[in-house]
Amino acid sequence: MPAAHEHPQHHINMVKGDVAPTVLIPGDPARVLVFAELMDQAHKVTEKREYITYTGTKDGVPISCTCTGLGCPPTAIGVEELWHIGAKNIIRIGTCGSIQPHVRAGDLVIATGAVRGEHTSEEYISMEYPAVADYRVVRALIDACRKLDFPYHLGIIRTHDAYYMESPRASGDFRARLQPWIDMGVLCLENESSALFVISSISGLRAGTILAASNPIWEAQPSSEEWAANIRKMVQAGIEAARLLHERGLA
Amino acid sequence: MEKQHHIQLLPGDVGETVFLPGDPHRAQLIAEHFDSAQLVAHNRQYVTYTGTYRGVRVSVTSTGIGCPALAIAVEELVKVGGKNLIRIGTCGILQKHMEVGSIIVATAAVRGDGTSREYFPLEYPAVANLQVLEALLASAAARRVQPHVGIIRSHDAFYVESALARGDYLARDKPWIESNVLAVENESSTLFTLSTVRGCRAGTILVGGGHHHFPERPVFGDAMEDLLHQITQIGLDAAVRLAPAG
Numbered sequence A: 001m002p003a004a005h006e007h008p009q010h011h012i013n014m015v016k017g018d019v020a021p022t023v024l025i026p027g028d029p030a031r032v033l034v035f036a037e038l039m040d041q042a043h044k045v046t047e048k049r050e051y052i053t054y055t056g057t058k059d060g061v062p063i064s065c066t067c068t069g070l071g072c073p074p075t076a077i078g079v080e081e082l083w084h085i086g087a088k089n090i091i092r093i094g095t096c097g098s099i100q101p102h103v104r105a106g107d108l109v110i111a112t113g114a115v116r117g118e119h120t121s122e123e124y125i126s127m128e129y130p131a132v133a134d135y136r137v138v139r140a141l142i143d144a145c146r147k148l149d150f151p152y153h154l155g156i157i158r159t160h161d162a163y164y165m166e167s168p169r170a171s172g173d174f175r176a177r178l179q180p181w182i183d184m185g186v187l188c189l190e191n192e193s194s195a196l197f198v199i200s201s202i203s204g205l206r207a208g209t210i211l212a213a214s215n216p217i218w219e220a221q222p223s224s225e226e227w228a229a230n231i232r233k234m235v236q237a238g239i240e241a242a243r244l245l246h247e248r249g250l251a
Numbered sequence B: 001m002e003k004q005h006h007i008q009l010l011p012g013d014v015g016e017t018v019f020l021p022g023d024p025h026r027a028q029l030i031a032e033h034f035d036s037a038q039l040v041a042h043n044r045q046y047v048t049y050t051g052t053y054r055g056v057r058v059s060v061t062s063t064g065i066g067c068p069a070l071a072i073a074v075e076e077l078v079k080v081g082g083k084n085l086i087r088i089g090t091c092g093i094l095q096k097h098m099e100v101g102s103i104i105v106a107t108a109a110v111r112g113d114g115t116s117r118e119y120f121p122l123e124y125p126a127v128a129n130l131q132v133l134e135a136l137l138a139s140a141a142a143r144r145v146q147p148h149v150g151i152i153r154s155h156d157a158f159y160v161e162s163a164l165a166r167g168d169y170l171a172r173d174k175p176w177i178e179s180n181v182l183a184v185e186n187e188s189s190t191l192f193t194l195s196t197v198r199g200c201r202a203g204t205i206l207v208g209g210g211h212h213h214f215p216e217r218p219v220f221g222d223a224m225e226d227l228l229h230q231i232t233q234i235g236l237d238a239a240v241r242l243a244p245a246g
Helices: A030-038 A072-084 A120-124 A135-148 A174-183 A193-203 A224-247 B024-031 B067-079 B115-119 B130-142 B169-178 B188-198 B221-242
Strands: A022-025 A041-048 A051-058 A061-066 A089-098 A108-117 A152-160 A188-190 A206-216 B017-020 B036-043 B046-053 B056-061 B084-093 B103-112 B148-155 B183-185 B201-211
Touching: A022 A072, A022 A224, A030 A041, A030 A051, A030 A061, A030 A089, A030 A224, A051 A224, A061 A224, A072 A089, A072 A120, A072 A193, A089 A135, A089 A193, A089 A224, A108 A135, A108 A193, A108 A224, A120 A193, A135 A152, A135 A206, A135 A224, A135 B130, A152 A193, A152 A206, A188 A206, A193 A206, A206 A224, B017 B067, B017 B221, B024 B046, B024 B056, B024 B221, B046 B221, B056 B221, B067 B115, B067 B188, B084 B130, B084 B188, B084 B221, B103 B130, B103 B188, B103 B221, B115 B188, B130 B201, B130 B221, B148 B188, B183 B201, B188 B201, B201 B221
Parallel strands: A022 A061, A022 A089, A089 A206, A108 A152, A152 A188, B017 B056, B017 B084, B084 B201, B103 B148, B148 B183
Antiparallel strands: A041 A051, A051 A061, A089 A188, A108 A206, B036 B046, B046 B056, B084 B183, B103 B201
16 A cells, blocks of 8 residues: 555545545446435535546545546546545446347346456556455455345456457358357456456555446447436445445455 | 376266365375365376266366476366366565465466467467456355465476576566566466366465565465465365356
């Protein structure tokens, strides 16, 4: 743990004490507002670039939410600076594209580990180092989903950089590009978790990821209302997991 | 069905939980902890005993050293009914703050081996199964053992990265030491990746027999036997926890 910083962190614009021990990190700034709505109370701490932070309480437990923007480059910055100001648990909350027939819209995905299909984490440590979620955060996310009765899948996800190479809107035969991962049982695609996991393991932070799934990306997708409802469930599970980590003496 | 080419086993020859030491001699020592055990097969370095422990059918298959031989054992064990694969072995400690003789439970492994690369691109993570990890931790806690829990490094060339290695091995270890890697050994990265993809559950529990910062203080003899006895007991208790209820 680095020394306490008195000056606000360069990007997230916060000092020690501005965030709770557990911070949820969405990519989309809109989800910070979903978080604020689901808390008993929450106030906006700061906003700079794509980094917006709210801190609040749920059942008396302090929890924060900092948006990191899309992709590993800004996520890495967010995670580093949250670590500098005393965060202990970081839970990514977001959405993903399913690449397995049994992972469908309405389901949540809890990551045990992530394929490192991005380059940010490789600047930290070579590719053979595992992007693994912290098992205590994974356990809290599982228990949260069970308690809330939300269906979930547990397994390895794929993080990558280029959305327009691996998505239903991608050019060319995206399914052929994805086939090796489908065959390995990788559940879904997203853009942030592998850097979060690698940097957290190196720094001694506990990290996890929970995602709202789409239908398999080669199929029709749910309506925007359905998406919004699923995202709400996902954020709710993230908040409950944060509460459980606090209850278990891990925050 | 013919017997599996290397391990010389048929479906039904092993329990759902199979312990995987590297050393063939250790297969026998582990089997001595079972309530009953029978030698089922012995071919090359692959020695298998099957028996029961507290009513649960368990097995031990030695794999020999390294991922090439371990991958063969995993592929063939899955075909004959192995579901929980628990590596029990030794490792070299990397972190200065850890004692020689520490017990380590792996959450994941650095893929410094060649075998798993032939199967899966390097960006795929080598992660231990959550249920096996939790069963090992609960079993250790019940026996009042406090293991170090974290990432280990698997690699191929013992004489490049060990307390007995040539040259400045600590310089080679530096990136791993700085990334909180606890210890080095030779099998878990292939065990974790291959098990995840083949749909079985894998975990690893180790004793740090050597220490990269204190090469003059290895653990051996009776002290080592006692530690291996402890991790075998923890592994057996984990097998009971992993067995289906009833």
